[in-house]
Amino acid sequence: MAKKKVTELEEVQMADVESAITSGDKDIAETDLEKSEAAVTESSEGMSELALCETETAQAAEIAPDPQNSLESEVLPQTETEEAASIGVSLPASPEELKSEDILQTEMEEGNAPNKKRKTAGKKRKTETEMDGSGGSHEPAASKKHAAVKPKSGVVAIDGVRQVETDADKTQNDLLDLTESMKTGKILSGTIQGVEKASEHNHTSLAVIYHGAFKVIIPALEAINPPDDYRGMEPYEVHHYLLTKRLGAEVDYVVRGIDAKAGVAIASRLDAMKAKRKQYYFASDREGNHLLYEGVCAEARVVSVIRAGIFADIFGVEVYIPLRELSYQRVMDASGYFQPGQRILVKLLGVERIDKDNVKVTASVKQASENPYEKALKKYTVGNRYVGTVSMVDVNGVFVALDGGIDCLCSYPKRGRPPRGARVTVRILGINRETNRIWGAITHIALPR
Secondary structure, three states, X not given: OHHHHHHHHHHHXXXXXXXXXXXXOHHHHHHHHHHXXXXXXXXXXXXXXXHHHHHHHHHHHHHOOOHXXXXXXXXXXXXXXXXXXXXXXXXXXXXXXXXXXXXXXXXXXXXXXXXXXHHHHHHHHHHHHHHHHOOOOOHHHHHHHHHOOOOOXXXXXXXXXXXXXXXXXXXXXXXXXXXXXXXHOOOEEEEOOEEEEOOOOOOOEEEEEEEOOEEEEEEHHHOOOOOOOOOOOOHHHHHHHHHHHOOOOEEEEEEEEEEOOOOXXXXXXXXXXXXXXXXXXXOEOOOOOEOOOOOOEEEEEEEEEEOOEEEEEOXXXXXXEEHHHOOOOOOOOHHXXXXXXXXXXXXXXXXXXXXXXXXXXXXXXXXHOOOHHHHHHHHOOOOOEEEEEEEEEEOOEEEXXXXXXXXXXXXXXXXXXXXXXXXXXXXXXXXXXXXXXXXXXXXXXXXXX
C-alpha cells in the first residue's frame, strides 16, 4: 500500500513538471523538479518509519492478543501515518508501541540475565576493592578492611626473654607494690611532692606522694604527730603548716586502700613509723642488744628545717636537733646548711623507751664526725697571721672561718666591722686546746667584689 502511494505521487509531480516545460518556463520546472525529489525522499523515509511501526505493532499484538486493542492499534496508526506521509512529517510512537518496545527489551534482557548478574557482581567487587583502597565508607569495605588489620606485635627480645620493662610492665609492678603493702604491711618510701586540701568545705590537708603512675595521698593526721599545744591557732591551719614544711621530705608509708581505676591510693605514715620503731628500737640481735642505743651512729633523714634547727626522722622517731648540735662552726640559720629530703649522719646521745608508741631520742650531727678543732688547731701558732672569711658578726665580735673548719673570734677592728663574706687577715692571739677555742685580731680587710 505504501509503495502504491509513492508511485501515484511521483506520477502527479512528473505530470506537473512536463506541463511546466511545455509552457516554456524552464526555471520553474527545474525548481519544481528539485522540490519533487526532496518530497519523494521525505516520503520514502516516512514510509520506512511507518513500516517499522507496523512491524513493532504486530509483535506487540502477538504478545497481548486483545481483539479490541488490536483493531484500534491497526486502524488509528495507519490513518495518522497516511496523513503524515502526505505532508512529509513523521509522528512519535504511541504509548502502546512504547509499551511493546519495553516488553521486548525486558524479554531480551531476561535472556542475558545470568551474564549481567555475573558482570554486576564483578563490578560490585571491583567497586568495593576501590573503596577499600581509597578510604571509602562503604560498610562491607570497612568490614573487610577491619578484618585485614594486623594484630599488635610484641617486643622482640634479644635473648628470647625480654629484659627491658615496658610502660605497662612498670604500671603493673607499681600496682603490685601498693597491693603488697596493703595486704602485708610492707613499708614503702617516697618524697612528699605536694600538699592539697580535700575540698573548699573540708579543711583536711593531704600530703601527696607519687608511686610511679599512682597518686598516694596521706591525710595530715596520718602524716604528722599533732603538737600538744596549738597556741590558739586552728588545728587544721597548724596541720597544713607542718605538712608544707615537709615538702620534699622522704618519708615511709603503708598503703591502706587502692583505687586502681582512678590510679589513687591512700596511706598512713604514722603506721609505717610505728612499724619502724618496733623493728629498730625494741627488736634485738642474737646477743640480746637493741639495734639502736646510746652512742651509736645512724643514718637519718631531714624532714623539716627551721631557722633554729632541724627535724630528722631516725627510724620512726622525729627528733629535733638544735643549732649547737649541727656543726662545730657557728651556724645562725639551719636552712642555709640543711634541706628536707637530705640524708645525714647522726650520733644518738640518748634513747628512752617508754612504750612502743612513745620513744624519745636525742641526737647530734656534729658529734657523729671527728672534731675538726683537735686536728686544725695543730696548724696554727700564736703570733702568726692567717687568711680567713668572715662567717658571722654579733655582739661578741667578728667570727672568722679559718682553714680546717674552725672559727677564730676577733674583736671589732678600729676601721669598722667587716661585712659577712669579706676576706680578712687574722693575727692569732691565743689558743685553748682544752676547750677548742682560738681568738685573734683582724689586721687587714679585703671587701668582697
